[in-house]
Amino acid sequence: xIGKLKGVVDAIYDDHLILDVHGVxxxxxxxxxxxxxxxxxxEAAVLFIETHVREDQIRxxxxxxxxxxxxxxxxxxxxxxxxxTALAVLSTLNPSELGQAIALGDKTTVARxxxxxxxxxxxxxTELKDKMPxxxxxxxxxxxIGGAPVAPATGGAAADAVSALVNLGYGAPQANAAIAxxxxxxxxxxxxxxxxxxxxxxxxx
Numbered sequence: 001x002i003g004k005l006k007g008v009v010d011a012i013y014d015d016h017l018i019l020d021v022h023g024v025x026x027x028x029x030x031x032x033x034x035x036x037x038x039x040x041x042x043e044a045a046v047l048f049i050e051t052h053v054r055e056d057q058i059r060x061x062x063x064x065x066x067x068x069x070x071x072x073x074x075x076x077x078x079x080x081x082x083x084x085t086a087l088a089v090l091s092t093l094n095p096s097e098l099g100q101a102i103a104l105g106d107k108t109t110v111a112r113x114x115x116x117x118x119x120x121x122x123x124x125x126t127e128l129k130d131k132m133p134x135x136x137x138x139x140x141x142x143x144x145i146g147g148a149p150v151a152p153a154t155g156g157a158a159a160d161a162v163s164a165l166v167n168l169g170y171g172a173p174q175a176n177a178a179i180a181x182x183x184x185x186x187x188x189x190x191x192x193x194x195x196x197x198x199x200x201x202x203x204x205x
Contacts, residue, residue: 012038028060072087103165
């Protein structure tokens with residue numbers, strides 16, 4: 001199985017490219033986001049590869065990050081989603097945006113992807129909420145968000161919000177500090193979705 005390819009971009013098409021690796025041209029299917037992020041033909045590129053093997057063909061799918069490849073795999077685990085739809089979602093939303101949409105239960109954002117209607121978007125949000133891969137470095141410090149160490153949130157909306165941030169790849173201390181700041185801003189009665197949004201804003205500062 002091929003896990004990663006490093007070579008020179010030989011040609012770029014609407015939904016795939018040819019990557020020249022030591023004289024061998026690999027046809028790699030990619031999202032439009034991945035293709036648009038390449039420097040261009042004749043330039044070096046590194047792609048993380050997902051290999052699909054069937055009786056009549058071998059197809060390679062390429063991604064600029066392991067997080068994007070992880071999402072590609074997860075999306076295909078949702079009923080009714082194949083490679084084409086998974087690539088459409090990743091063409092519309094980057095891993096961070098997709099993770100946030102799922103954590104917030106935002107099916108409208110997910111449904112922006114071509115070929116993804118409200119029902120499919122709802123399945124994505126529902127089925128992947130507890131399966132999200134960790135992404136991001138998780139290196140945000142407490143000083144970066146202007147907070148101090150706090151005890152883990154216990155129970156209710158705050159605990160759910162902390163759990164959502166941890167599922168998004170943030171460390172527990174960072175998640176707790178961010179939600180603590182969110183609680184100070186929104187008040188103790190704030191809903192989970194409000195706390196997640198405010199917590200993400202704190203972490204992005």
